[in-house]
Amino acid sequence: MTRKERAERIQEILVREYPAPRCALNHKSAFQLLCATILSAQCTDERVNRVTPALFKRFPTPGALAEADPGDVTGIIRSTGFFNNKTKSLIGAAFRIVEDFGGTVPETMDALLTLPGVARKTANVVLGTWFGKNVGVVVDTHVTRLSRRMGLTRNTAPEKIERDLMAVFPREEWTNLSHRLIHHGRGVCAARLPRCADCAVGTLCPSYDPDPESWRTGRTGKGPAKRSVRGEGGRTLAGRTAVKEAPARKRNRRKA
Numbered sequence: 001m002t003r004k005e006r007a008e009r010i011q012e013i014l015v016r017e018y019p020a021p022r023c024a025l026n027h028k029s030a031f032q033l034l035c036a037t038i039l040s041a042q043c044t045d046e047r048v049n050r051v052t053p054a055l056f057k058r059f060p061t062p063g064a065l066a067e068a069d070p071g072d073v074t075g076i077i078r079s080t081g082f083f084n085n086k087t088k089s090l091i092g093a094a095f096r097i098v099e100d101f102g103g104t105v106p107e108t109m110d111a112l113l114t115l116p117g118v119a120r121k122t123a124n125v126v127l128g129t130w131f132g133k134n135v136g137v138v139v140d141t142h143v144t145r146l147s148r149r150m151g152l153t154r155n156t157a158p159e160k161i162e163r164d165l166m167a168v169f170p171r172e173e174w175t176n177l178s179h180r181l182i183h184h185g186r187g188v189c190a191a192r193l194p195r196c197a198d199c200a201v202g203t204l205c206p207s208y209d210p211d212p213e214s215w216r217t218g219r220t221g222k223g224p225a226k227r228s229v230r231g232e233g234g235r236t237l238a239g240r241t242a243v244k245e246a247p248a249r250k251r252n253r254r255k256a
Contacts, residue, residue, distance in 0.1 A: 006204055007152060007168035013200050014180040021179035023129045026052065030105035030130040031062055031097070034115075037122045038089050043080040051077055062103050065094035089117025107131050121158065128175030137165045138178035142185030149189065149207040 024045040027033040035055065039048045055076045059065040065073070073087045080086060093115040097105060105126065106112055112123040120136060127133040137143070139158040143165075147153045153164035169177050188195050196202055197210040209215065 001204075003152060003164075004168045006150070007165075009204055010150060010152070010201055011169060011173065011177070013204075014177070014184065017200050018180040018183050021176050021183060023125070023179060024182065025049065025125075027130075030126055031094075032056055033130050034093065034105055034118070034122065034126050035065075035090055037125045038093065038117045039077060039080045039086055041086070042082055047080055051080055059094075062094040062097040062105075065091060066098045068094075086117070092116030093118060105130075107133070109135050120162070124175075124178075128178070132175075134171050134174040137162045137169070137174045138182075139165075140178075140182065141191075142182045143178055145191060146181045146185050146189050149194075149205060150201065151206040 023033070025033060025036040025040060026049045027036055032052065036048050036052050039051065055073070058072070058076065059068055068091055070087050070091060073090060074083050077083050077086055077090075096115050097103060100114070101111065106115075107127070109120075109123050109127065112118050112126060113120070121138055121140060124136045124138045127135045128138065139147075139162045144156075144158065144161055147161055147165060148156075152168065153161045155161050155164060165177065166174065184201075185191075188199050193212055193215050194207075195212075196205075196208050196215075199205065199208070202208045202210070
C-alpha cells in the first residue's frame with residue numbers, strides 16, 4: 001500500500017470517528033484564538049482554557065493588550081509556563097496588530113508570520129480554524145506522533161511533516177485533519193501507552209501493538225499483519241524499522 005493510499009483510508013476512518021471536529025482552544029474571535037494558541041506552546045489546552053477567560057476579560061482587544069503592563073499579563077498566564085516569553089509574544093503581537101493592521105488580526109500567512117511569537121503552527125491554527133483557509137496543516141506534538149506512527153511520514157521536523165501530510169491529504173481537509181489527529185492522539189493514541197486495541201485505524205498502522213505491556217516495557221509486539229514493531233524509539237526488527245518518536249522541541253523556542 002502506498003503512502004497516498006494509506007492516507008486515503010485513514011482519512012475515511014477519521015471522518016467516521018470524528019465527524020465534527022473542533023478546535024480544543026476556547027475562543028470567540030481571531031484575536032482570542034491567536035492568544036490562546038501562543039499560550040498553548042508547551043502547555044495543555046485544558047490549562048490554557050482555564051487561563052484565557054481572565055486574560056480576555058482584563059484585555060479584551062489588541063489595543064488593550066498592546067498597552068498592558070507585562071507584570072499584569074504574567075500574573076494571569078504564569079501557570080502556562082514560559083510566561084516571560086509568552087508575555088512578550090502576546091504584548092508584541094497585539095502591538096503589531098494595532099500598529100500594522102489597524103487592530104484586526106491579518107488573514108494571510110505572510111502577515112501573521114510578522115507577529116512576535118507566531119510561526120507556521122500558530123498561523124495555520126488561526127487561518128484554518130477562524131478564517132476557514134486551508135493554507136497548511138497544524139503540526140503539534142500529537143500530529144507529529146500520529147503521522148509518524150501511522151507511516152505517513154518519516155520526518156521529525158514540523159515543516160517537513162507538514163509538507164508530507166499536505167501531499168497525501170486533500171486540501172479541503174487539512175484543518176479538520178489536524179483536529180481529528182489531535183483528538184485521536186488525546187483519546188486513543190497516547191504518547192506513552194496507546195490504546196491500540198481500541199484504535200479504529202489499527203489495521204492500517206505499522207506501529208499497531210494491542211499489548212499494553214509491550215508499550216510499557218519496550219518489548220516487541222506483533223500487529224495484525226504480523227509485522228514486528230516496537231513502541232516509539234524502537235530498534236529495527238524483522239527487517240522493518242519501528243516508528244520513532246520525534247525529539248522534544250527545545251524549551252527555549254519562542255515561536256509556535
